[in-house]
Amino acid sequence: MFTFEKVSKIYKDSSVALADVSFEVKFKEFVSFVGHSGAGKTTILKMILAEEYPSGGIVLFEDINVHKIRRSLIPEYRRRIGTIFQDFRLLPGKTAYENVAFAMEVAGKPDDIIESDVPEVLELVGLAGKMWNFPNQLSGGEQQRVAIARAIINQPDVLVADEPTGNLDPVNTYDIVQILKKINDLGTTVILATHNKGVIDFLGKRVITLEKGRVLRDDSTGKYSL
Numbered sequence: 001m002f003t004f005e006k007v008s009k010i011y012k013d014s015s016v017a018l019a020d021v022s023f024e025v026k027f028k029e030f031v032s033f034v035g036h037s038g039a040g041k042t043t044i045l046k047m048i049l050a051e052e053y054p055s056g057g058i059v060l061f062e063d064i065n066v067h068k069i070r071r072s073l074i075p076e077y078r079r080r081i082g083t084i085f086q087d088f089r090l091l092p093g094k095t096a097y098e099n100v101a102f103a104m105e106v107a108g109k110p111d112d113i114i115e116s117d118v119p120e121v122l123e124l125v126g127l128a129g130k131m132w133n134f135p136n137q138l139s140g141g142e143q144q145r146v147a148i149a150r151a152i153i154n155q156p157d158v159l160v161a162d163e164p165t166g167n168l169d170p171v172n173t174y175d176i177v178q179i180l181k182k183i184n185d186l187g188t189t190v191i192l193a194t195h196n197k198g199v200i201d202f203l204g205k206r207v208i209t210l211e212k213g214r215v216l217r218d219d220s221t222g223k224y225s226l
Contacts, residue, residue: 001024001025001026001027001029001061001062001157001158001189002024002025002048002059002060002061002158002191003023003024003025003058003059003060004021004022004023004024004044004047004057004058004059005022005057005058005059005060006020006021006022006056006057007020007021007022007047007054007056007057007058007059008020008021008054008055008056008057008213009040009043009047009052009054009055009213010055016212016213017040017043017213018040018043018044018047018054018213018214019212019213019214020056020057020214021040021044021057021210021213021214021215022057022215023208023215023218025189025191026189027157027189028184028187028188028189029189029190029206030180030181030184030189030190030192030203030205030206031190031191031192031205031206031207031208032192032193032194032199032200032203032205032206032207032208033045033191033192033193033194033207033208033209033210034193034194034195034200034207034208034209034210035195035209035210035211035216036195036211037195038212039210039211039212039213040210040212040213040214041162041193041210042162042193043213044193044210045160045162045191045193047059047066047067048061048066048081048158048160048191049078049081049083049160050066050067050069050074050077050078053067054067061077061080064077079107079154079156080156080157080158081156081157081158081159081160082151082152082154082156082158082159082160082188083151083159083160083161083162084144084147084148084151084159084160084161084162084164085147085162085163085164086162086163086164086165086166086167087167088135088140088143088144088146088147088167089147090135090143090146090147090150091135092134092135092136093134094134095131095132095133095134096122096127096130096131096132096133096134096135096138096142096146096149097118097119097122097131097132099135099146099150100118100121100122100146100149100150100153101114101118102150103150103151103153103154104117104118104153104154107154109154117153118131118149118153119131121149121152121153122146122149124149124152124179124182125145125146125148125149125179126145126175126179127142127145127146127149130142139172140167140168140169140172141168141169141171141172141175141176144164144165144167144168144172144176145175145176145179147164148164148176148179148180148183152183152188156188157188157189158188158189158190158191159180159183159184159188159189159190159191160191161180161190161191161192161193161194162193163193163194163195164176164180164192164194165177165194165196165199166194166195166196170198173196173198173199174202177199177202177203180192181203204221205221206218206219206220206221207219
């Protein structure tokens with residue numbers, strides 16, 4: 001699905017974010033990237049989203065060179081990728097239902113499909129009883145569940161998660177990881193960046209360890225080894 005071929009990223013201040021990084025993420029795989037701050041985790045996710053461009057090497061999505069997609073077609077490409085972040089990024093003036101529905105409205109989905117699909121995906125993430133609550137009426141874990149629902153409502157091929165449990169306590173962290181596993185089991189590729197050792201050890205999935213912009217290890221059923 002995604003192939004990084006000797007990808008490097010050097011910023012204008014000469015700092016090296018990635019150095020000759022190569023790996024492949026297969027369809028329906030669950031892959032976690034781990035590493036200390038500055039190891040290159042977020043840069044890899046930004047490369048996938050075509051938010052950063054490589055200084056060298058190529059990033060392929062299927063057989064498409066991500067960084068040669070015409071600018072006008074990048075929104076269409078990104079609709080194939082759901083994203084969740086550490087800080088939730090919900091619209092405060094909209095309910096849980098409206099936050100998720102908004103993602104469908106932007107994609108041009110008809111009202112009847114929105115009315116059918118939004119309750120289903122909120123039920124999937126365990127929020128069927130709180131769909132009319134506003135973000136400030138939800139706990140951090142519940143807000144992240146809304147963010148996940150919004151990310152998957154348009155049935156993306158890939159879910160990219162950048163430190164999704166960074167602001168959560170251990171109980172909510174466990175619940176979010178369970179939801180990510182469920183989404184992966186349903187056929188969505190999941191790419192996770194995290195520094196949480198407990199998350200990695202619990203998952204028991206493939207782990208790519210980064211250090212100073214390089215791939216240090218690539219373990220098919222790894223644990224956090226830094």
